[in-house]
Amino acid sequence: MTTATPVRTRFAPSPTGFLHLGGARTALYSWAYARHFGGTFVLRIEDTDLERSTPEAVQAILDGMKWLGLEHDEGPFYQMQRMxxxxxxxxxxxxxxxxxxxxxxxxxxxxxxxxxxxxxxxxxxxxxxxxxxxxxxxxxxxxxxxxxxxxxxxxxxxxxxxxxxxxxxxxxxxxxxxxxxRPDGTPTYNFCVAVDDWDMRITHVLRGDDHVNNTPRQINILRAIGAKLPEYGHLPMILGPDGQKLSKRHGAVSVMEYPAQGFLPEAMLNYLARLGWSHGDDEIFSMEQFAEWFNLESLTASPAQFNNEKLAWLNNHWIKQADNARLAELVKPRMAEAGAVFDGAPDLPVVLALLKDRTNTTNELADAAMLFYRAPQPDAALVAQHVTDAVKPALAAFAERIATVEWTKEAIAAMIKEVLAAHGLKMPQLAMPLRLAVAGQLQTPAIDAVLQLFGRDTVAARVAKFL
Missing domain, CATH: 3.90.800.10 (Glutamyl-tRNA Synthetase; Domain 3)
Incomplete structure (x- = not known):
């Protein structure tokens, strides 16, 4: 599809609350259509409702747009400054x-x-x-x-x-x-929107279908002032998993609640893109790819259902793709709040590289990483269950060999196998006590990788104390 007139889209929220998911999807589609044609994406704040509009809500919208990375080319324009x-x-x-x-x-x-x-x-x-x-x-x-x-x-x-x-x-x-x-001269919503779309030379208006009743009024005003009409597209609402209109009872609906829950913006954008638009069977794509593919013909007229499990699945994919240093910056505040001690501990990005495949959110990733940044406190009942008389000699042999083994994942794995063979044990019989001794818990990634990350001195000290 080609267009002769330069494409100009807009996102025009009213600052009466947070940026919700429906608004974020509208912004995303408008942004993508402008990017697809090398056009202009305008941000306009429709703040004429003085009773309900607040500076805090304006900031929440700007914060949400910034987190999502939906950069506008012009604006933000404020209607109250255009009286x-x-x-x-x-x-x-x-x-x-x-x-x-x-x-x-x-x-x-x-x-x-x-x-x-x-x-x-x-x-x-x-x-x-x-x-x-x-x-x-x-x-x-x-x-x-x-x-x-x-x-x-x-x-x-x-x-x-x-x-x-x-x-x-x-x-x-x-x-x-x-x-x-109004009697005091202040203009009303539909009039301001029509004048703004005219002045800002908007060519395509994408918005929620709760605006369908406003469109004929705005069209008549635009015709009366001699303005060229934009094309209109009204997006169906997003429904909750129960088929009802998405609301707070379905969980977070404010965009800025999602980073706090450990979601990445690329996952949220990827997910929102598919809530009302499709490109064959493609599920995972970057925003550059989305802008290249995006067209109006593939928008769907039926409401989409929000699915938290699907969003978590996408978030897991984007966490696995993410730079480990970036992930470290995201998880470190949560870990510090939980009492993590980073001095003398393994390098956080390296730890996250080991753990990130298994986590759906950065919050889960932060919690999983804590095992490397706090002193182990194994449960006494678990110790009694796993540290048996049959296992203690193998633990002691392991403790002896720590000092001389080459400190690589492969060498540690080989040494553990030798100890197991010498004492007639199977891997879980030694791996479980080692996990309790070094990490204080039974669930960890592969024991050789965990031990290698903790470092020789820490492992030696903790096993010795355990024995």
Whole structure:
């Protein structure tokens, strides 16, 4: 697919809470489409809801975008900093006759809606102050500031080819004359969005399907101000494993809860990419590959179900691919909090290289690595169970040979086999006591690899103390 007009996409969250997974997926798709065509990805903060918008929520959105690595090319633009521009467009629309002052009070508008409902019609503003040729308007109340309403077309339909849902048609009679500026002059949501998309030359609007009802209103405003229409695509919601709308009861839904739980951004991006889009049977891919493959034709119209096990599986893959020094930076704070002592202990990146294949999160990796960074405290019952009279001579022989064996994984493994053969034992009979002596637990990776990492002096001291 090629496009003549430079592609410009946008992510435009309202800062009324954290960046949730649905918003992150919208941002990802918009970012990928811009990257696919070498276009521009715009970040816009729609902060006109003064009662609910907070600086903390703005920061949470910016933090989430930064963690995911979804870098914007322009912005962030803040709607509250564009008030002069909105007022300029409102004034032009009033001058052009595509908007008008309405002096109906909120109580009067509610009464209009109640009458429409009682008549079996859709509740709506009845157009009392809408100027029409030959129409006599009511006297202007002296003590009331007006709102500004958009003069929505009375007849016809709004139709657009939604890139996700297909053709959507809404009759204009379903849409009343919406308020575009409040009595104090502040503009309303749908109006600001339309002006922003026009000014920012947005060519493709990808957003959640909770915005479908806003689209015909925005299209009519864009047509009234002479703007070129973007293409629209409305993404289905993400459902929880139970088929209900994803919510807090399904676990973390704020993007920034996932790094705290030990997930890598590349795993989250990889997973979100597949929640509503596919490329054959491909499950694992980088963001560079995703941007190269991404197209609108492969977006699915049906809701996707969030699956924590699938995300964990992907996270395990990306942990195995990750640089060990990077993983060390991620796990070290958690380990330090748990009392890890790093002085004189094995090199952390080397330890993580041994352990990372078995872990689904960096938190699991940190917990697994603790065996190398704390003193062993074996359970007395386990010691009694595994350190039998038959095993003690083999342990003593092992302790003698520690001093002279070459300290490599292969040489340690060979020495253990020799001790086992000399005492007529099988591997678990010696490996279990050695694990208890050196690591304080029965579950570890291969014993030769563990001993080699601990170092000759530490192993000798711990086995001697154990004996």
């Amino acid at each position: 002069d521009r909105y007022r300029e467009v409102v004034a032009q629309m009033l001058n052009d006759g595509t908007a008008y002052h309405c002096y109906s009070s909120p109580e009067e508008v509610q009464a209009m809606r109640d009458r429409a409902t009682a008549a079996g019609e859709k509740p709506r503003y009845d157009g009392t102050w809408r100027p029409e040729e030959g129409k006599v308007l009511p006297p202007v109340p002296a003590d009331r500031k007006p709102v500004v309403r958009f003069k929505n077309p009375l007849d016809g339909e709004v139709t657009w080819n939604d890139v996700v849902k297909g053709t959507i048609t809404i009759a204009n009679k379903e849409l009343d004359d919406l308020v575009i500026a």
